[in-house]
Amino acid sequence: MIISFSNQKGGVGKSTHCALFAYYLSEKGKDVHVIDMDTQQSVSGLRKKEKVTLAQQRENDEQTFDNPLNYTVQTIFTDKILSFIKGFVDDKSKIYIIDTPGTIADDNVVKTLLYSDYIVVPFNYEAIVLDSTAVFIQICKKFRVGAQLIFLPTNVDVRVKFEATEQIKALLSEVGIVTPVCYQFADFKRFSTISMSKMQREKLFPVYDFIYEKLKF
Numbered sequence: 001m002i003i004s005f006s007n008q009k010g011g012v013g014k015s016t017h018c019a020l021f022a023y024y025l026s027e028k029g030k031d032v033h034v035i036d037m038d039t040q041q042s043v044s045g046l047r048k049k050e051k052v053t054l055a056q057q058r059e060n061d062e063q064t065f066d067n068p069l070n071y072t073v074q075t076i077f078t079d080k081i082l083s084f085i086k087g088f089v090d091d092k093s094k095i096y097i098i099d100t101p102g103t104i105a106d107d108n109v110v111k112t113l114l115y116s117d118y119i120v121v122p123f124n125y126e127a128i129v130l131d132s133t134a135v136f137i138q139i140c141k142k143f144r145v146g147a148q149l150i151f152l153p154t155n156v157d158v159r160v161k162f163e164a165t166e167q168i169k170a171l172l173s174e175v176g177i178v179t180p181v182c183y184q185f186a187d188f189k190r191f192s193t194i195s196m197s198k199m200q201r202e203k204l205f206p207v208y209d210f211i212y213e214k215l216k217f
Contacts (some may be wrong), residue, residue, distance in 0.1 A: 008103025
């Protein structure tokens with residue numbers, strides 16, 4: 001199974017959700033592998049740093065830090081991604097989660113979406129993000145992307161009221177599934193590739209449970 005996290009706009013929590021949802025799935029007992037296509041390498045860069053920290057911690061407490069890495073992380077840039085995907089596209093026993101770049105101008109990113117079974121599209125209600133999300137939808141339609149689109153309203157400020165929220169949800173529901181809202185909270189951007197905080201679990205598990213129920217394993 002291939003689950004891509006993608007949108008035409010960067011900075012909407014794509015990499016954060018990618019890493020945390022991968023951890024969530026690993027706790028469900030799934031064999032999860034994260035592919036970092038993003039030029040910023042947010043997920044793979046963090047994993048490298050955390051592996052160094054874990055190595056230091058193991059020296060002091062080998063039993064506690066024996067095997068904490070629940071999923072793998074690998075960097076593969078757009079020019080190599082298609083040959084890599086073709087090697088596992090028929091493997092249904094594993095879940096590959098792909099963190100795509102914050103733009104889909106690259107033809108290889110579009111082709112990656114064509115191979116995907118599901119595309120999680122994080123967005124929020126800022127005008128520039130909504131415009132980018134609309135462009136993303138049009139591109140998916142133009143290239144006949146067959147993956148199930150899952151729209152994830154994220155990092156939404158609970159204090160701010162958006163008058164068009166229900167209208168936006170209705171429009172998005174015509175082309176995909178809209179998850180419950182992930183409201184803004186302090187721990188959201190302080191994510192890890194090896195754990196989830198108590199607050200992250202409380203805020204994100206209801207959203208991830210919703211997505212999990214939509215996946216056809």
